[in-house]
Amino acid sequence: MNHTFKGTPDSRQSDDAAIPTSRFRPRYRALTDDEKALHDALKDKASELEALIEKVKAGRYRALALTSLEESIMWTVKELTS
Structure with missing residues (x-):
């Protein structure tokens, strides 16, 4: 698994800015x-x-x-x- 703060999104992050809002957010947008x-x-x-x-x-x-x-x-x- 990649480190999320090293600039490389892992499987929980997405480069897609239009991620649908979910109460439980299985995927996060990259910060x-x-x-x-x-x-x-x-x-x-x-x-x-x-x-x-x-x-x-x-x-x-x-x-x-x-x-x-x-x-x-x-x-x-x-x-x-x-």
């Missing part, structure tokens, strides 16, 4: 270099915030905060790749 950079920046900032949150004592609220962070990045990346 531009700017979109790849934005994707990486989002994940890097999320990792920074995760490290800060983990400095708070363990408990239910910290767990909820981490879950919310994961969810927000998931939705943002889903929008970016749509």
Whole structure:
């Protein structure tokens, strides 16, 4: 399998810009270099915030905060790749 960020689409990516929208998206459109950079920046900032949150004592609220962070990045990346 090719690495998706090396510029070579694997079987999950398509160069077709008119991929039909699907809730479960079995195939993704290839990202531009700017979109790849934005994707990486989002994940890097999320990792920074995760490290800060983990400095708070363990408990239910910290767990909820981490879950919310994961969810927000998931939705943002889903929008970016749509």
